[in-house]
Amino acid sequence: MPTMIDRYGWIITKPRRKSKLKFVEILFAIGVAISLVVGLGTLLALLIDVLRDGLPRLDWQFLTSFPSRKPASAGILAALGGSIGLIVITIVVAVPIGIGAAIFLEEYSRKNWISDLIEINIANLAGTPSIIYGLLGLGLFVRLFHLSRSLLAGALTLALLILPVIIIAARESIRRVPQTIREASFALGATKWQTIRDHVLPMAFPGTLTGIILAVSRALGETAPLITMGALTYVAFLPDSLMSPFTALPIQVFNWISRPQKGFHENAAAGIIVLLVVTFLLNAFALYLRDRLQKNNGAKSM
Amino acid sequence: MKFKETLLKYVFLLCALVSVGTTIGIIGVLLFETIDFFQEVSLLEFLTDKEWTPLFTNKHFGIAPLVCGTLLTSLIALAVALPMGLLVAVYLSEYAPAGIRRVLKPAFEVLDGIPTVIYGYFALLFVTPLLQKISPDLQGFNALSPGLVLGVMILPLVSSMSEDALYSVPTSLKAAGYALGATKLQVCFSVVVPAAFPGIIAAFILAMSRAIGETMLVAIAAGQMPNLTFNPMESVETMTAYIVQISLGDTPHGTIEYKTIFAVGTVLFLITLVLNTISYKIRSRFIRL
Numbered sequence: 056m057p058t059m060i061d062r063y064g065w066i067i068t069k070p071r072r073k074s075k076l077k078f079v080e081i082l083f084a085i086g087v088a089i090s091l092v093v094g095l096g097t098l099l100a101l102l103i104d105v106l107r108d109g110l111p112r113l114d115w116q117f118l119t120s121f122p123s124r125k126p127a128s129a130g131i132l133a134a135l136g137g138s139i140g141l142i143v144i145t146i147v148v149a150v151p152i153g154i155g156a157a158i159f160l161e162e163y164s165r166k167n168w169i170s171d172l173i174e175i176n177i178a179n180l181a182g183t184p185s186i187i188y189g190l191l192g193l194g195l196f197v198r199l200f201h202l203s204r205s206l207l208a209g210a211l212t213l214a215l216l217i218l219p220v221i222i223i224a225a226r227e228s229i230r231r232v233p234q235t236i237r238e239a240s241f242a243l244g245a246t247k248w249q250t251i252r253d254h255v256l257p258m259a260f261p262g263t264l265t266g267i268i269l270a271v272s273r274a275l276g277e278t279a280p281l282i283t284m285g286a287l288t289y290v291a292f293l294p295d296s297l298m299s300p301f302t303a304l305p306i307q308v309f310n311w312i313s314r315p316q317k318g319f320h321e322n323a324a325a326g327i328i329v330l331l332v333v334t335f336l337l338n339a340f341a342l343y344l345r346d347r348l349q350k351n352n353g354a355k356s357m
Numbered sequence: 358m359k360f361k362e363t364l365l366k367y368v369f370l371l372c373a374l375v376s377v378g379t380t381i382g383i384i385g386v387l388l389f390e391t392i393d394f395f396q397e398v399s400l401l402e403f404l405t406d407k408e409w410t411p412l413f414t415n416k417h418f419g420i421a422p423l424v425c426g427t428l429l430t431s432l433i434a435l436a437v438a439l440p441m442g443l444l445v446a447v448y449l450s451e452y453a454p455a456g457i458r459r460v461l462k463p464a465f466e467v468l469d470g471i472p473t474v475i476y477g478y479f480a481l482l483f484v485t486p487l488l489q490k491i492s493p494d495l496q497g498f499n500a501l502s503p504g505l506v507l508g509v510m511i512l513p514l515v516s517s518m519s520e521d522a523l524y525s526v527p528t529s530l531k532a533a534g535y536a537l538g539a540t541k542l543q544v545c546f547s548v549v550v551p552a553a554f555p556g557i558i559a560a561f562i563l564a565m566s567r568a569i570g571e572t573m574l575v576a577i578a579a580g581q582m583p584n585l586t587f588n589p590m591e592s593v594e595t596m597t598a599y600i601v602q603i604s605l606g607d608t609p610h611g612t613i614e615y616k617t618i619f620a621v622g623t624v625l626f627l628i629t630l631v632l633n634t635i636s637y638k639i640r641s642r643f644i645r646l
Contacts, residue, residue: 087448090441097509155372182633184570194386276472279572
């Protein structure tokens with residue numbers, strides 16, 4: 056509140072400025088309200104729009120059919136199969152490497168230029184646009200390693216993409232394990248690896264799992280890197296090996312969006328509903344785990 | 358026993374080095390093809406030509422229209438996300454009761470977790486027709502609609518990172534503000550926000566990097582017409598959308614069209630690398646203080 060001292064030494068407050076303050080406060084409240092309405096309104100409008108367009112199209116036939124030139128007989132079977140295959144391989148590759156890297160950075164590495172380099176590097180990778188990973192996949196896996204445009208090449212690309220996310224989550228969980236646990240274990244004669252395996256990792260597990268689920272849900276929705284590394288947009292079979300060509304759910308959705316016919320737009324909306332349901336389930340599970348974790352930690356610290 | 362312990366240490370080191378290898382791989386792949394590209398196209402033409410038409414018979418390789426398209430959609434997005442994100446962050450960290458926080462935070466996280474191809478659908482088939490009702494001369498593909506949706510998409514990033522920065526302001530500073538007779542709003546905007554300023558700037562820069570790198574949303578709703586314009590009503594092509602456009606076609610390996618996506622990718626990577634590094638430096642200095 057702006058105050059001044061008059062010539063008799065009294066501290067006075069100008070009433071005119073006071074009403075202006077009120078005005079600023081109202082302005083702030085309006086600004087916050089608009090921001091919240093825009094954010095949540097968009098979410099709501101998006102969900103309603105997609106449900107209205109896609110729900111009538113969503114049936115068993117849609118889930119169990121291959122794509123087709125006729126929108127009414129097209130389905131997402133090939134895309135679902137591709138997405139499931141991609142995710143499984145991505146997890147198998149990215150999770151052990153991510154946790155291993157986190158263990159090294161938290162338990163083994165000393166503070167020196169190598170650890171600094173790795174640190175900056177991970178932060179940068181986490182912010183690198185996903186489409187750049189697509190170019191990496193194209194140049195490295197598809198061309199140099201001759202994996203062609205296979206399921207394996209796609210999954211390796213996605214694995215590199217989510218690796219920074221997993222490393223960051225696993226590191227945070229490992230860091231939260233109290234130092235006393237490690238000391239107690241060492242005092243009982245356990246080696247470093249025994250300590251990590253039997254005490255640090257089990258305690259860090261829920262937090263790490265939350266990070267992994269969020270990373271997987273991100274990989275599931277990624278489109279740009281897969282298109283860039285050359286995933287196909289029209290596949291009428293299920294992938295049957297690591298080297299099989301593939302498509303994925305978001306690519307199928309993109310393909311239908313970019314066609315002019317309204318029927319394909321409805322297919323896109325129905326595909327989006329499937330994608331959203333899976334994404335939401337994964338996110339809800341991750342949030343639930345995190346909530347439980349916070350409650351447990353609270354109980355322990357009391 | 359000793360051997361196993363040492364072996365494991367090196368296995369973990371190897372895992373950590375995969376991330377360094379990824380960066381080296383990215384730089385290597387981009388550099389390899391980009392150097393090839395510049396054997397055929399001069400750097401001067403790339404930077405100064407005002408047209409980008411690698412798919413036409415009369416080829417021009419000026420990146421300006423693509424950079425312009427990217428800047429246009431990103432600036433629209435930032436105009437939405439920065440003020441709103443900051444307001445939401447101040448509200449959540451200083452004003453919101455615990456109950457409202459518990460509802461709002463997950464809702465914003467949901468917004469952040471939606472695959473971007475879905476935002477593309479929403480921008481093209483919901484927001485654009487809606488805007489066309491207001492302004493009929495808006496083109497079917499335009500920069501405005503994906504820009505606005507992109508703004509809402511990066512809003513959670515801005516608000517949650519800014520909120521973290523606001524949280525880290527010591528209570529003693531706020532108490533000092535109140536002791537001087539300041540109102541709550543004055544403490545927020547004259548004490549807390551300035552004290553958290555580096556963290557907020559870091560959030561803004563990261564949001565910018567995210568907007569520049571966003572692909573599917575702009576590839577779907579902004580169009581595929583390289584256009585050197587700052588008119589948001591027109592169709593534009595971003596750098597990312599161009600890479601998608603070429604990747605969807607059957608571009609044979611080794612052709613100049615194929616190499617263009619790596620040249621464009623290099624520009625994109627350099628821009629985001631600089632932004633991410635600045636943001637990281639600010640954050641790490643800020644946290645250490």
